Amino acid sequence: MRPNALGTTLAGLVTVVGLTVGSVATAGTSFAATATTAQTTAVAQPAAVTATENFGLTTAEAKNVQDFLAYHWGYTGAIDGQLGTNSWKAFQRCLATYWGYTGAIDGDPGPNTIKALQRLLKDSYGYTGAIDGIAGSGTRAAFKRFAA
Structure with missing residues (x-):
C-alpha cells in the first residue's frame, strides 16, 4: 500500500470504530420500551374516573x-x-x-x-x-x- 492509501484506510477505520463505539454508548439512552413493558406500565397505573356523565341534562x-x-x-x-x-x-x-x-x-x-x-x-x-x-x-x- 502507498502511504496515502494506508492513511486513508486507517482514517476510515478509526471513523467506523468511533461511530460504532458511539452507537453502543448511546444505545442505553435511546432505549424504547417494548410493547410488553408499555402494557405492564399501563396496568400498573391506577384507573381514575374522569368522565362527565350528565344523563341527558343540559x-x-x-x-x-x-x-x-x-x-x-x-x-x-x-x-x-x-x-x-x-x-x-x-x-x-x-x-x-x-x-x-x-x-x-x-x-x-x-x-x-x-x-x-x-x-x-x-x-x-x-x-x-x-x-x-x-x-x-x-x-x-x-x-x-x-x-x-
Whole structure:
C-alpha cells in the first residue's frame, strides 16, 4: 500500500470504530420500551374516573344539580354544568344517606349509583320504572325534573 492509501484506510477505520463505539454508548439512552413493558406500565397505573356523565341534562340543569350538591352535600368544585367525579361523589353521599346507596364514594355513576338515584326519583320526581341501575329514558326524564 502507498502511504496515502494506508492513511486513508486507517482514517476510515478509526471513523467506523468511533461511530460504532458511539452507537453502543448511546444505545442505553435511546432505549424504547417494548410493547410488553408499555402494557405492564399501563396496568400498573391506577384507573381514575374522569368522565362527565350528565344523563341527558343540559348544562343549565346540571348546574342546578351542582348548586344543590354544593349547598347540601359538600360539593366544592366548579359550577360548570359538567357532572364529573366530584359532583358524583357529592351525589353519592346524598344517596348513601337517604336512598340506599352502599357502594364506594368514588364518583363513578355506575349501576349502584343509578339504582339509588332511581329510588330518589321514584319517591318525588315521577319515575315509574324498575330500580334496575340502567339510566334509560324514564330515569333521564325524572332526573330532568329533579334538576329543574
